[in-house]
Amino acid sequence: MRVVLAYSGGLDTTTCIVWLKEKYQAEVITVTVDVGQEEDFEDVERRALKAGASQHYTIDAKEDFARGYIFPAIKMNALYEGSYPLSTALARPLIAEKVLRVAKKVGADAIAHGSTSKGNDQVRFDLTIRALDPDIKIITPARSWGMTRKDEIEYLRARGIEVPNVNKKYSVDDNLWGRSIEGGELDDPSHPPPEEAFKWTVSPEKAPDNPLTLEIEFSQGIPVAINGEKMDPVKLINTLNIIGGSHGVGRIDHIENRLVGFKSREVYEAPAATILIKAHEDLEKAVLTPRELRIKRMVEPIWSDLVYNGLWFEPARRAIEALGDEMNRWVTGSVGVRIYKGSVTVISRKSPYMIYSQNIASYDVGWYPSEEKAIGFIEIWGMHSLSALRVRRNAL
Numbered sequence: 001m002r003v004v005l006a007y008s009g010g011l012d013t014t015t016c017i018v019w020l021k022e023k024y025q026a027e028v029i030t031v032t033v034d035v036g037q038e039e040d041f042e043d044v045e046r047r048a049l050k051a052g053a054s055q056h057y058t059i060d061a062k063e064d065f066a067r068g069y070i071f072p073a074i075k076m077n078a079l080y081e082g083s084y085p086l087s088t089a090l091a092r093p094l095i096a097e098k099v100l101r102v103a104k105k106v107g108a109d110a111i112a113h114g115s116t117s118k119g120n121d122q123v124r125f126d127l128t129i130r131a132l133d134p135d136i137k138i139i140t141p142a143r144s145w146g147m148t149r150k151d152e153i154e155y156l157r158a159r160g161i162e163v164p165n166v167n168k169k170y171s172v173d174d175n176l177w178g179r180s181i182e183g184g185e186l187d188d189p190s191h192p193p194p195e196e197a198f199k200w201t202v203s204p205e206k207a208p209d210n211p212l213t214l215e216i217e218f219s220q221g222i223p224v225a226i227n228g229e230k231m232d233p234v235k236l237i238n239t240l241n242i243i244g245g246s247h248g249v250g251r252i253d254h255i256e257n258r259l260v261g262f263k264s265r266e267v268y269e270a271p272a273a274t275i276l277i278k279a280h281e282d283l284e285k286a287v288l289t290p291r292e293l294r295i296k297r298m299v300e301p302i303w304s305d306l307v308y309n310g311l312w313f314e315p316a317r318r319a320i321e322a323l324g325d326e327m328n329r330w331v332t333g334s335v336g337v338r339i340y341k342g343s344v345t346v347i348s349r350k351s352p353y354m355i356y357s358q359n360i361a362s363y364d365v366g367w368y369p370s371e372e373k374a375i376g377f378i379e380i381w382g383m384h385s386l387s388a389l390r391v392r393r394n395a396l
Helices: 011-024 041-051 062-075 087-106 121-132 149-158 233-246 271-287 290-308 315-328 371-381 383-395
Strands: 002-006 027-034 055-060 110-112 137-139 171-175 178-182 212-219 222-226 251-257 263-269 333-340 343-350
Touching: 002 011, 002 087, 011 027, 011 041, 011 149, 027 041, 027 087, 041 055, 055 087, 062 087, 062 222, 062 233, 062 271, 062 315, 087 110, 087 121, 087 171, 087 178, 087 290, 121 137, 212 271, 222 233, 222 271, 233 271, 271 290, 271 333, 271 343, 290 315, 371 383
Parallel strands: 002 027, 002 110, 027 055, 110 137
Antiparallel strands: 171 178, 178 263, 212 222, 212 333, 251 263, 333 343
């Protein structure tokens, strides 16, 4: 039996290699997908091969991640429950797709991943694989082996296998769009997260005393430049992560409703996401009609919910995204933001498609309707409400 395993290099997926070989007498081929996580990929490959993998693939998917997943999220101002920019959730369908591609290339009988039965990722991986290949077998060792983290360490040590990251205090998943931190002291939501949990962001109190102004340029809803310098997607996002993090921007601490039936305390770092979504939302206000804007704000949480809940291939997500793409045709221009000690404030915006007109809006030299027009507008505007009020007063 040949199994292709989505391999992160951590304890769970390293244990998966050994367990799959023993349980199924399988040949295990490992795949690590680079979506911008901070890893030594040569070391990850070495660990996989030492644990018994017959082959290892490292796939650079940062550009695919930015263009195919992060950019749509920016266009949809995607924040799950108003807080989480979906960093891990967005990456999972891409990782599953890349792993499946390797599985087909090597003629694998099954795909495996290290998700547990308690997490959201099991749904994201399984449903993406099912959408792309309904027939391939999916093996999820961590859902069936019944081992704790301590058991896994003993299991590997008993077989002379190197145990990775056993002293990690937190469970961390990071990629280009954000860093997720769980476990340890963070499991108690009544206590603030310790400073040691953060890596990308400085404490806002220790951020520079002078604010920094940035101009973010968008083309059809997609960020393309910072302060006039055109950048490729990966560089642009990395740049904002570094700049924003150095000013304490992007810390998120909230109680999250998990897909798998319970609430969890989640802590994230997402400087670039925080800056870009804030700027993009403001530019939309300048170029969309009130009805367009309200409709879009209604469907954005639905799009975010679908992605969070592993339904990347749900037709409704694609339909909502098509609406967002159509509206974002006009979201071209630049937004000035000031970042200061953890805050992001929009201070300017300009666009060739801006509906705002100073000639109309100005109270000094702007347009004024005649008194007759103003009175007529008010009367017609309030007619439904006033008619209902009179009828109901008479009924009391």
